[in-house]
Structure formats: structure tokens, C-alpha cells
């Protein structure tokens with residue numbers, strides 16, 4: 126992932142739409158403060174940003190899908206038992222490859238703690254952003270758990286499997302600035318992201334830095350596919366609603382990002 130400068134449209138009035146994705150009952154936000162009615166926390170469809178952008182809600186065999194700037198967001202793709210099973214499958218990964226706090230190449234500590242599973246893991250320090258064959262502690266990355274690969278199969282239908290599952294942990298106050306995922310060799314493969322635990326405000330920009338952005342709250346069990354026009358779009362996570370979910374006993378948000386790197 127190559128991180129770009131964060132530039133969000135905070136000065137632009139933000140329209141938040143809530144309810145069962147009917148785009149009714151809009152609440153108007155300015156500078157992130159509610160002027161009219163606030164969205165219901167965790168409501169199915171809280172969208173914010175430039176309302177002029179195309180967005181589409183469809184119901185298909187994978188459930189409710191919101192398409193926003195080419196990002197396909199499968200709301201509630203994983204039910205509560207599936208989320209718990211995923212956490213159980215991730216526990217050995219976190220034991221074998223503990224979370225670390227990467228640094229940007231400029232020496233700034235990232236607020237998100239990270240580890241990986243797969244043939245390679247994503248890491249960053251003063252030497253730059255890159256995929257590494259080993260955890261910084263010098264051990265091989267654990268295998269990507271089968272339930273994680275099943276999600277990839279489910280939403281992409283591709284024979285090629287990801288060789289990296291980046292695991293991001295957002296504790297209270299953690300965030301991730303707008304960036305492009307572009308440390309991979311071939312951008313024709315999609316990136317698949319899975320949200321677990323606390324709600325996270327996901328921001329989507331453009332394929333070039335700057336310009337208007339739109340945001341959507343991702344809740345536990347949501348799966349996002351970034352392919353095609355969305356593959357090189359800037360995206361990031363502005364903030365989490367700490368302890369909005371009880372999936373993780375200590376609170377926080379886990380995000381799995383599946384990539385084909387080579």
C-alpha cells in the first residue's frame with residue numbers, strides 16, 4: 126500500500142442518509158457535526174459526502190450490495206456466528222505473528238497495529254512500504270485461515286487466491302489516512318476487505334489525490350471488494366466508534382485485507 130497525503134472534504138456539507146437504504150430521511154452534516162438528525166449508529170446505510178456521485182443498492186445472491194465509486198460493499202455479508210468463527214480462526218495467526226506498529230518511511234508511527242498471514246506480509250518502516258516474506262520478528266507468516274479464503278472465493282469467484290492477508294487492528298483513536306493500495310505487481314486482481322468489531326468510517330476518494338470524497342460506515346461482517354475502477358482509488362478509515370461492537374472483548378476493529386501481490 127502506498128500512502129498518499131490525506132485530503133478530506135471536511136469543508137463540504139455532508140449528506141448522511143439512513144434507513145434501509147431507501148435514501149430517505151436525510152440528515153445534513155457540516156464539518157462532521159449534525160445539523161439536523163444524526164444517523165442511527167450502525168444503521169444499514171449511512172452514506173456521507175458528495176451526493177452527486179453514483180451509488181447503487183442491489184439485493185442479489187450475496188445479499189445487500191452497495192456500489193459506491195466502484196467499491197462493492199456487501200453489507201452484513203458475515204452473520205454473527207461467521208464473525209465469531211473468523212475471530213477464532215485469527216487467534217492463532219495473532220499468536221504466531223503478533224501485531225506490530227509500523228512506521229511510515231518518514232518515521233511517523235502508524236496508529237493502526239498490523240500483522241499478516243500468507244506467503245508475504247505488508248510492512249513499513251524507514252526503508253519504505255513493502256511486502257516481506259517474514260514477520261519483523263524473523264518467522265514465516267502463518268497461513269491464511271481457510272474461513273478467510275472462503276470469503277475471497279465467495280465474493281470474487283476467482284481461482285487465483287490471495288497470497289497476503291493483512292490484518293489491521295484499530296484500537297481507540299486509530300485511523301488510516303487516504304492511500305492507494307499499489308505495492309502489488311498486478312492491479313487487475315481485486316482487493317477484498319473484511320470488517321470485524323467496531324464500526325469504522327470508511328472514506329473513498331479518487332484515483333488521483335484530492336477532489337471530493339464520500340464515506341460509509343462499515344460495520345462488523347461487511348465485506349468490500351475493490352476491483353476495476355476502484356482498485357487504485359484512494360481510500361482510508363477516518364475513525365472508529367470505539368466499543369460499538371462486542372465482538373472483540375477489549376473493543377476495537379479488525380480489518381482483513383486480502384491481496385494478490387505477485
Ligand SMILES: O=C(O)CCC(=O)C(=O)O
Pocket residue numbers: 126291293301306318325327343360361362380382
Ligand atoms: O480498515 C479498512 O477498512 C481499510 C484498510 C485499508 O485501506 C488497507 O489496509 O489498505
